[in-house]
Amino acid sequence: xxxxxxxxxxxxxxxxxxxxxxxxxxxxxxxxxxxxxxxxxxxxxxxxxxxxxxxxxxxxxxxxxxxxxxxxxxxxxxxxxxxxxxxxxxxxxxxxxxxxxxxxxxxxxxxxxxxxxxxxxxxxxxxxxxxxx
Amino acid sequence: xxxxxxxxxxxxxxxxxxxxxxxxxxxxxxxxxxxxxxxxxxxxxxxxxxxxxxxxxxxxxxxxxxxxxxxxxxxxxxxxxxxxxxxxxxxxxxxxxxxxxxxxxxxxxxxxxxxxxxxxxxxxxxxxxxxxx
Numbered sequence: 001x002x003x004x005x006x007x008x009x010x011x012x013x014x015x016x017x018x019x020x021x022x023x024x025x026x027x028x029x030x031x032x033x034x035x036x037x038x039x040x041x042x043x044x045x046x047x048x049x050x051x052x053x054x055x056x057x058x059x060x061x062x063x064x065x066x067x068x069x070x071x072x073x074x075x076x077x078x079x080x081x082x083x084x085x086x087x088x089x090x091x092x093x094x095x096x097x098x099x100x101x102x103x104x105x106x107x108x109x110x111x112x113x114x115x116x117x118x119x120x121x122x123x124x125x126x127x128x129x130x131x132x133x
Numbered sequence: 134x135x136x137x138x139x140x141x142x143x144x145x146x147x148x149x150x151x152x153x154x155x156x157x158x159x160x161x162x163x164x165x166x167x168x169x170x171x172x173x174x175x176x177x178x179x180x181x182x183x184x185x186x187x188x189x190x191x192x193x194x195x196x197x198x199x200x201x202x203x204x205x206x207x208x209x210x211x212x213x214x215x216x217x218x219x220x221x222x223x224x225x226x227x228x229x230x231x232x233x234x235x236x237x238x239x240x241x242x243x244x245x246x247x248x249x250x251x252x253x254x255x256x257x258x259x260x261x262x263x264x265x266x
Contacts, residue, residue: 003248008241020153020167029162031211034153034218049245078164078239078253081231085167087239098214106211106220108141112182115136120211 001049002077011083012039018054019084023064023097026075026089030121032097033105035064037086049074051088068130070094096124099131134182135210144216145172151187152217156230159208159222163254165230166238168197170219182207184221201263203227229257232264 010019018036025032035053037045040061044052051072055062065071070093078087098105098121107121143152151169158165168186170178173194177185184205188195198204203226211220231238231254240254 001245002243004243005248005250008243008250022155022164022167024164031155031157031164031220034155034213076242076244078242079250080167080238081233081235081240082238085239087164100214102214105213105215106218107214109209109211110135110137110141111209112134115138117138117141117212 002046002074004046004077008079009083010037010039010042010079010086012042014082014084018056019086021051021053022085022087023051023072023090023092024087026091030104031106032090032092032103035062045074045077045088051090065093068094070096070130072097094125099127101125101127101130135179135207137179137210141212142216143170143172143175143212143219145175147215147217151189152219154184154186155218155220156184156205156223156225157220159224163237164239165223165225165236168195178207178210178221184223198226201227203229203263205230227258232260234258234260234263 017038021037022034023032038054041052041054051064053062072090074088076089101123102121104121108117109120110117150171154170155167156165171187174185174187184197186195205223207221209222234256235254237254241250242253
């Protein structure tokens with residue numbers, strides 16, 4: 001799927017084997033979530049073209065959408081200057097990236113002059129329905 | 134400057150006192166950089182409205198742009214669902230966020246079907262000139 005050239009290698013050793021991975025909507029530019037990748041997750045993402053992360057809470061490889069079907073199709077990958085963070089430009093199947101059913105995990109927002117957090121990302125699905133919990 | 138409500142508190146304890154902070158161009162939506170914040174950097178960002186980070190390499194508070202003058206004016210802040218990552222919606226003074234003089238730190242990009250990384254973010258300044266190194 002992706003063939004990363006030799007000079008496009010994340011540095012997994014800087015942060016205990018993990019890099020930060022930002023999933024960005026390829027069309028709108030909205031930032032949907034931030035998660036973590038170890039080398040196994042990186043290689044699985046490259047070979048399948050679907051986002052794989054390392055779940056720090058479950059301590060296991062996490063194929064995003066594996067239970068809900070809402071996978072992330074990776075259209076392009078950007079690497080930062082010191083090679084410890086990447087952007088995945090994605091198409092989110094099911095439209096919602098967040099486990100709360102919202103489009104973006106970054107759904108709370110503050111601006112100067114207000115002491116109330118506004119909700120800035122819509123609810124797409126009911127998580128109780130999708131995850132059958 | 135910013136008054137964060139009580140339910141808008143990052144969880145600094147999950148990752149050894151640090152949260153991930155994504156700086157996003159408030160106008161274009163382009164992701165400019167990813168850095169880290171401890172509680173001191175968070176509070177300094179809220180009170181001044183300019184991005185402050187924790188430099189992991191130098192182990193000190195880092196007022197972005199303190200040496201170059203290219204500070205980041207924070208227009209809004211978004212917090213994610215598990216409160217360990219934030220987006221700073223910023224206006225980048227001097228237009229370049231990266232120490233290489235590029236607009237974005239994420240200036241290398243790969244797509245399926247090519248084994249060459251394209252350069253996707255323009256050079257704005259010569260770092261040798263700005264940092265006088």
